[in-house]
Amino acid sequence: MSESYYSATAKEKFTTSKLCENLITDVCIIGGGIVALSCAQTLNENGISVAIIEKGQIFSGASGLNGGFVVPGYSLGLNEIEKKVGLEDAKELFEATIKGVNKVKNNILLYKLDSTKMEPGKLDLLRYRPSIKELNYPEMMARNYGYKIEQMEKEKVQGLLNTDAYCHGFFHPKGFHIHPLNYGFGLACQLEKDGVKFYERSKVKFIKKTEEGYKAVCSSGDITCQEVVVCTGGYPGDEPREIKKSILPITTYVVTSEPNDKIPNNYIKTKYALGDNRRASDYYRLVDDNRVLWGGRITAFPANNTKTIENKIRKDISNVFPELSNIKFSYSWSGVMGYATHKMPYIGQLKNGIWYCTAFGGRGLGSGTACGDIVARAVLGKTDQLKLFKNFNLQKNYGVFGKIAVEATYKRYIAKDYMKERSQKNNYWSKK
Numbered sequence: 145m146s147e148s149y150y151s152a153t154a155k156e157k158f159t160t161s162k163l164c165e166n167l168i169t170d171v172c173i174i175g176g177g178i179v180a181l182s183c184a185q186t187l188n189e190n191g192i193s194v195a196i197i198e199k200g201q202i203f204s205g206a207s208g209l210n211g212g213f214v215v216p217g218y219s220l221g222l223n224e225i226e227k228k229v230g231l232e233d234a235k236e237l238f239e240a241t242i243k244g245v246n247k248v249k250n251n252i253l254l255y256k257l258d259s260t261k262m263e264p265g266k267l268d269l270l271r272y273r274p275s276i277k278e279l280n281y282p283e284m285m286a287r288n289y290g291y292k293i294e295q296m297e298k299e300k301v302q303g304l305l306n307t308d309a310y311c312h313g314f315f316h317p318k319g320f321h322i323h324p325l326n327y328g329f330g331l332a333c334q335l336e337k338d339g340v341k342f343y344e345r346s347k348v349k350f351i352k353k354t355e356e357g358y359k360a361v362c363s364s365g366d367i368t369c370q371e372v373v374v375c376t377g378g379y380p381g382d383e384p385r386e387i388k389k390s391i392l393p394i395t396t397y398v399v400t401s402e403p404n405d406k407i408p409n410n411y412i413k414t415k416y417a418l419g420d421n422r423r424a425s426d427y428y429r430l431v432d433d434n435r436v437l438w439g440g441r442i443t444a445f446p447a448n449n450t451k452t453i454e455n456k457i458r459k460d461i462s463n464v465f466p467e468l469s470n471i472k473f474s475y476s477w478s479g480v481m482g483y484a485t486h487k488m489p490y491i492g493q494l495k496n497g498i499w500y501c502t503a504f505g506g507r508g509l510g511s512g513t514a515c516g517d518i519v520a521r522a523v524l525g526k527t528d529q530l531k532l533f534k535n536f537n538l539q540k541n542y543g544v545f546g547k548i549a550v551e552a553t554y555k556r557y558i559a560k561d562y563m564k565e566r567s568q569k570n571n572y573w574s575k576k
């Protein structure tokens with residue numbers, strides 16, 4: 145696949161050296177994605193010395209490759225969370241992600257990260273006529289979670305999107321979208337100025353217990369620290385083994401079209417972040433130069449033939465906008481999301497002094513920022529919010545069998561979406 149649209153258009157720059165010394169710091173964070181930066185920011189603000197070690201470059205993992213949608217919530221749906229932990233804890237878990245979304249927004253405003261091109265509004269699109277229960281969703285979210293969602297009738301949706309694929313919309317005024325790589329680079333520059341140490345192209349090979357605490361060992365240097373926080377997302381190294389064995393790495397795909405004035409003029413007449421409510425969903429948005437950035441599809445085994453994936457996404461686009469069936473792509477790329485089998489993040493302590501904060505799946509910008517802050521405050525002994533995640537422990541990924549199960553589930557999702565959309569004529573509204 146080609147370079148990502150984000151790296152081709154990055155306005156911010158951030159690079160730093162390899163770890164070639166024996167450094168002493170309070171906390172060492174492994175991984176250089178959005179979770180790591182959020183954790184480092186909170187620790188640094190509390191006077192703790194922090195070093196981030198990244199095996200590639202800062203934000204070269206999922207954090208710099210994603211759709212750029214910043215919305216509250218987790219990969220696991222709120223109703224499932226509520227079933228597992230009850231309404232009160234579900235509320236607290238959801239509120240934490242609202243804080244994460246606000247933290248991203250505040251960083252953009254505070255550090256004047258204009259190149260993130262923050263655009264407000266996220267619109268969830270229904271591919272079938274909603275049931276009465278679904279129409280009550282905004283009211284339930286306002287009542288139970290104090291979160292505002294607005295109904296958008298089909299006619300209004302069609303005024304924004306020239307397609308009859310959608311029957312209804314739920315608009316999230318607090319959601320927004322960004323150029324995620326510019327966010328990462330801009331925030332890293334700021335944190336470095338504030339004293340956080342960064343090392344790139346430095347893979348932590350193992351973590352050793354020492355008299356002083358721990359030593360994170362790379363090939364040409366090491367970091368001695370009191371505490372280690374593992375934030376390795378869908379790209380975990382071999383150590384700690386417990387984390388590697390608990391992550392399901394799932395690859396997902398994004399394309400960006402060639403510039404085409406017809407896209408905003410005729411088809412996508414809004415700058416909102418857009419996504420349908422399928423289980424196997426498509427999401428898209430307009431980006432600079434009148435291009436559409438479109439994401440979707442997942443594989444548990446990375447795709448060998450990327451042209452096949454591009455063709456599948458082209459088919460997904462023409463399924464919504466038939467006139468765009470010959471759309472040409474300038475960029476196409478993939479990224480890896482780390483999932484737990486329960487679809488909630490892993491956040492906790494492996495043993496005294498070794499913490500983990502990972503597995504944000506396809507919803508890491510808001511929730512990853514939130515949990516990076518929570519784990520930092522747990523390291524500082526300033527929160528008991530880790531208890532909210534006690535029902536979501538590390539679970540085995542079952543190796544290749546886990547991946548086969550993921551692919552089977554994804555195919556089942558596609559089939560279920562198809563059946564649901566076909567059966568729409570039997571629902572309440574069509575009987576009226």
Ligand SMILES: Cc1cc2nc3c(=O)[nH]c(=O)nc-3n(C[C@H](O)[C@H](O)[C@H](O)COP(=O)(O)OP(=O)(O)OC[C@H]3O[C@@H](n4cnc5c(N)ncnc54)[C@H](O)[C@@H]3O)c2cc1C
Binds near residue numbers: 215347377397439
């Ligand atoms: C294509 C795509 C689209 C997505 N769209 C959205 C979206 O629109 N909105 C949203 O909220 N979420 C989205 N997500 C999910 C979101 O990007 C992730 O949940 C989030 O970025 C995870 O952040 P992270 O810091 O945990 O992991 P990452 O950003 O993946 O960072 C982990 C880092 O750890 C490093 N690492 C691993 N092992 C070691 C080691 N041993 N030593 C040193 N470094 C190491 C890796 O190199 C990597 O850079 C999407 C993901 C993908 C892939």
